[in-house]
Amino acid sequence: MKTASITRRNVNWGNIAISLAAPLVALLVATGLTSALMAISGIDPADAFSTLGSRMSERTAWIDATQRAVPLYISAIAVAIGFKMNLFNIGVEGQYRVAMLTVVAVGTSVELPPVLHVTLCIVAAMAAGALWATIPALLKVYRGVSEVISTIMLNYIATGVLAFLFAEVFAIREEGRLNPKSEELPKSAWMPNLVSENLHNISGFIFVAAALGVAYYVLVWKSRFGFRLRASGTNPTAARTAGIDPKRMVVSAMLLSGAVAGLVGMPQVLGDKHAYSSDLQLGLGFSGIAVALLGRNSPVGIIAAAMTFGFLDSAAPFLDLESIPKEIVVIMQGVLVLTVVVVYEIARRVKERRTQERASRSLDAALAVAS
Amino acid sequence: MSPAAAVELVGIWKRFPGVIANRDINLRVDRATVHSLVGENGAGKSTLMKTLYGMHRPDEGTISIDGSTVQFRSPTDAIAHGIGMVHQHFMLADNLTVTENIILGAEPVWPELPRWVPLPRVVRSEEARRRLTQLKDDYGIDVDLDETVEHLGVGERQRVEILKVLFRGARVLILDEPTAVLVPQEVDELFSNLRNLVAEGVTVIFISHKLDEVLAISDDITVVRDGTTVTTVKPSEVDKRRLGELMVGSELPQPGTEESTVTDTVELSVRDVSAFASETDDRVVVGNVSFDIHRGEVLGIAGVEGNGQFELVEAILGLRPTTHGTILLGDTDLSTLGVQERRDAGIGYIPFDRHREALLLESPLWENMILGHDRSPRFGSGAWISSRRAQAECDTAVDRFAVATPGNAVPAYALSGGNQQKLIAAREMTAGPSLLIAAHPTRGVDVGAQAAIWEELRRARANGLAVLLISADLDELIGLSDTLLVMFRGEVTAHLDPATATPEQLGMYMAGERQAVA
Structure with missing residues (x-):
């Protein structure tokens, strides 16, 4: 009867080594592939990489990278919440756009002391994102509509509705202004910058992002809700049999994802533009999907992924200066995500096989001792 | 030579x-x-x-x-x-005829060209029919070549x-x-x-x-x-x-329960329960099923797989809506309760298909121990899961049911099928249910584990557990049950006393014979 408990806790160093080696291998492969792609299109990879390399030694480059990483991180967390239960929220894009306009509408219509005003704006953003995500959640639960389809469609609807509302209701037309803009938020609703060095800023939202990362970890890996979320993701039938209501889980996960998505645009709206304008950065919801994939849905992994994307994005104009097409950056990001997905899948299989081998070896040893 | x-x-x-x-x-x-x-x-x-x-x-x-x-x-x-x-498991296309199914992928064609030639070919149906009729006659196999497979x-x-x-x-x-x-x-x-x-x-x-x-x-x-x-x-x-x-390679273990522990208290009462195949398919898969299980009683259900046993279990667990009938657990009417409330009310479940219904294969054993019991104080408090407590619970269960594993942190896929089954039995039985639904509890399990699971079932039964046992192993059914039912096409067609029932008799009822009402 005791054979089972001979070696209860043993560290599998081999598997840890594989886990550590995987990102390095992925990086090497991705570098090789992008070099090849550049060489084919007549760009000297050495030029591109040396430009990128020289950026790495500049302080302002890292400030810019971090500033760009903050919304990417939030966006990736929103996507990752869905991923943990196999829900593909492609609608982060629409959800954060809806939230941006909502915040401007709410923020300009009240007067509040500074901290409270910002808090209200954040709450409004999360509520708006969650509300927009309610539509695909209900469609999925009551009508069986795939959330992939409905969220993509809702992105278009959001774009159309927002363009209309902005043009007809919110935009203030001024002579000589190229970018139409809404009424500006009062100063009490501005999020101050943490770092500000001659036009290179890091938004105070970095704290919100950090808190979000911690909350994501605790919720998904430590709470009962998170356990149910992950169980529903790994084996929906078993989760349902165990009494976990799949409908309730879909709605909660989608709402949570939408609420976080609502925050994606806040560094821009509350920290930079202080208004809804036609030159807001869009596409962060889609980048978030790639960042979540690259970061393997891990709160720490997504930091690294968001920084990588942020760094590459901020380096793009400098490549342009060296007459290297800046689109190379997008290619690098794409190749990196693909390689990471492939390399990690291989690593997972190797680890799975090793774990099985180890398990049966240690059992054989235990049996040999017992007999 | x-x-x-x-x-x-x-x-x-x-x-x-x-x-x-x-x-x-x-x-x-x-x-x-x-x-x-x-x-x-x-x-x-x-x-x-x-x-x-x-x-x-x-x-x-x-x-x-x-x-x-x-x-x-x-x-x-x-x-x-x-x-x-x-x-x-048959690999047939339901919507095609017998002939089409048989020749699929090996059709006699005209013209006969090598496989790699990308030209269209015509299926020679008459030739196929001639060869199939020949085969049927040669080997004396009787089947209607033109029937669609779904009707077979x-x-x-x-x-x-x-x-x-x-x-x-x-x-x-x-x-x-x-x-x-x-x-x-x-x-x-x-x-x-x-x-x-x-x-x-x-x-x-x-x-x-x-x-x-x-x-x-x-x-x-x-x-x-x-x-x-x-x-x-x-x-x-x-x-x-x-x-x-x-x-x-050794003496056979015997399923068997020494003396009856059946009490007078009804734990599960199923009355006239019916259920449809699905929301859109109103074939009756469970038809007017009624039975009682008392505390300390094992009620066995015999039947060829696919005769409504799985659907009946789903109905009891709340996974499948019933069209009418009542299900009582003790004094609690289950009909308005969800799956979670029913399980919290004291239903344990060893499922038909452990990979599909009971395990998170990629998750560590201790997380698998929690599945279905995450609200229990044994695994956490309030909104939080306690990995420390769950691991301790897992270790205890692993020892008691002799699950062969290198530890509680290995993923469930690393265990052999028999040990996975023991882990599930351990999870469901250590939670202290008042009713255990055990579907094929020893399927795919080695002899040692089989004896261990039988022993635990007997012990729990002696402590007043009510057990609904579904099994394809007739010896197991006859050996463990206090009462035996046979299900055929969703209905209970026979009530037998396992002390006198023979496998032959069971086989007859499983084939569709209906028991004469005494």
């Missing part, structure tokens, strides 16, 4: 990561005989047959067909050498599978657990078909663990145990008991 064997395997080894599935397999199958392979689940029969059918290549050893050594890279190679496999019974579907293999020119038929889905009468038909085939010179390899059937049909029986061929015997030389002992 005897004539060349139809199939001969010499010194076959097959290793998988961490497991030796086959070691030093030696098997000689004579032409035009029925040769049975018997062995417990996990003994290595399936691996061996996959080797022979070209689904994977052996690490060592040789395969000879009719005296010449062959190497199979794929099932296509095996088929080309006249080896055909009839799988346990299980036995007929199996005959279609056999014809499919013969149509591709098979001279050696491998049948993997062919009787698992058949009622006894259909088994008789299958056997007469097999005898016809053998008379026409076909060789049959019959894989089963139903020893009565093996003894009835075989010319030779090879016993597989722990991945190797132990011995080959003639059916005349052994009896069922001896064969069983050869299979397990």
